[in-house]
Amino acid sequence: MSGPQSDIEALIGLMARLPGLGPRSARRAVLHLLRKRSLLMAPLADAMARAARDTRNCGICGNLTSGDFCAICQDPARSDREICVVEDVADLWAMEAAGIFRGRYHVLGGRLSPLDGIGPEELRVPDLVRRVSTKGSDEVILALSTTVDGQSTAHYIADALTGTGVKTSTLAQGVPVGGELDYLDEGTISAALRARRSF
Amino acid sequence: MSGPQSDIEALIGLMARLPGLGPRSARRAVLHLLRKRSLLMAPLADAMARAARDTRNCGICGNLTSGDFCAICQDPARSDREICVVEDVADLWAMEAAGIFRGRYHVLGGRLSPLDGIGPEELRVPDLVRRVSTKGSDEVILALSTTVDGQSTAHYIADALTGTGVKTSTLAQGVPVGGELDYLDEGTISAALRARRSF
Ligand SMILES: [Zn+2]
Ligand SMILES: [Zn+2]
Numbered sequence: 001m002s003g004p005q006s007d008i009e010a011l012i013g014l015m016a017r018l019p020g021l022g023p024r025s026a027r028r029a030v031l032h033l034l035r036k037r038s039l040l041m042a043p044l045a046d047a048m049a050r051a052a053r054d055t056r057n058c059g060i061c062g063n064l065t066s067g068d069f070c071a072i073c074q075d076p077a078r079s080d081r082e083i084c085v086v087e088d089v090a091d092l093w094a095m096e097a098a099g100i101f102r103g104r105y106h107v108l109g110g111r112l113s114p115l116d117g118i119g120p121e122e123l124r125v126p127d128l129v130r131r132v133s134t135k136g137s138d139e140v141i142l143a144l145s146t147t148v149d150g151q152s153t154a155h156y157i158a159d160a161l162t163g164t165g166v167k168t169s170t171l172a173q174g175v176p177v178g179g180e181l182d183y184l185d186e187g188t189i190s191a192a193l194r195a196r197r198s199f
Numbered sequence: 200m201s202g203p204q205s206d207i208e209a210l211i212g213l214m215a216r217l218p219g220l221g222p223r224s225a226r227r228a229v230l231h232l233l234r235k236r237s238l239l240m241a242p243l244a245d246a247m248a249r250a251a252r253d254t255r256n257c258g259i260c261g262n263l264t265s266g267d268f269c270a271i272c273q274d275p276a277r278s279d280r281e282i283c284v285v286e287d288v289a290d291l292w293a294m295e296a297a298g299i300f301r302g303r304y305h306v307l308g309g310r311l312s313p314l315d316g317i318g319p320e321e322l323r324v325p326d327l328v329r330r331v332s333t334k335g336s337d338e339v340i341l342a343l344s345t346t347v348d349g350q351s352t353a354h355y356i357a358d359a360l361t362g363t364g365v366k367t368s369t370l371a372q373g374v375p376v377g378g379e380l381d382y383l384d385e386g387t388i389s390a391a392l393r394a395r396r397s398f
Pocket of ligand 2: 260
């Protein structure tokens with residue numbers, strides 16, 4: 001394709017690395033942006049640069065935030081008594097979209113995977129244990145995916161928390177086996193949270 | 200959704216305005232970017248800002264370019280004898296992807312639509328006539344879409360060019376009726392160009 005200049009080609013190449021956009025749809029998206037250079041492209045570039053610069057992981061829960069601590073950890077209306085453990089920020093967002101959980105989160109940032117060098121420290125499990133002990137939490141909800149790795153991670157965390165005396169539970173009804181939390185609809189997530197069972 | 204910060208929500212809103220991305224896939228795309236802040240998000244923001252700032256329309260053909268004139272108009276290996284008239288830069292890109300046209304372009308930027316106030320001046324038809332006369336072009340290929348508006352635009356341009364003595368042709372075989380050029384595969388475009396007929 002010799003039509004677009006190399007700058008535009010480079011932009012298309014970067015856009016094509018987004019999930020849901022192939023090379024063809026990336027080209028169409030870039031063209032759309034180039035047609036709306038001042039109304040859409042410049043503001044989007046700005047918002048993206050700002051987010052890339054200012055976003056970091058919350059020092060408490062691991063959620064994405066532009067400050068040191070995220071809005072959820074700073075919200076006085078939310079309770080430390082329940083901590084919901086999720087693999088990923090996407091899962092936290094999905095939980096929040098369901099809108100019925102009023103506790104705090106712990107974002108693991110993955111699942112235990114010794115072969116990939118992902119152990120308890122990488123997932124900040126010791127931090128979680130410390131947090132539960134310090135804050136005197138009543139319950140840790142292990143909202144991990146129902147894959148083999150997700151479930152063995154949940155078991156590991158439940159074991160690690162035994163000494164704290166906290167109750168551990170897991171999302172129940174409604175989570176399809178082998179499914180990722182992030183893809184569920186909000187009703188399913190609400191039902192699964194309400195019907196959670198002891199782990 | 201109270202998980203993401205408002206900056207991130209604003210970014211998701213902008214991303215959702217791209218063709219091919221709904222609110223849900225925009226959220227996933229932004230999350231992907233936030234996970235790759237330095238490797239993907241910052242470079243993408245940069246490339247986008249640069250393109251938004253530097254891109255303009257070629258003073259000769261209307262193609263997008265970062266200079267005054269596009270690479271195609273500046274390429275000495277390409278010929279002024281054939282000028283391909285397209286509605287949109289997307290169509291020019293699609294033609295270039297087919298890789299068999301070695302002439303120059305004229306990008307109309309739309310189709311004649313008197314009700315929307317889009318007349319020959321808006322599509323720079325007088326510029327095209329002047330260009331054809333000045334450069335002594337042999338043929339103008341009217342590669343417009345096979346919609347009613349596209350075809351009446353082609354007829355108008357063919358009429359406007361009568362005085363110049365240039366031959367006008369149109370893409371033939373392979374362009375589906377009612378179809379947009381931009382969606383065609385490269386083989387179809389090649390075949391249509393080879394089998395072009397006098398207008
Ligand atoms: Zn937090
Ligand atoms: Zn040009």
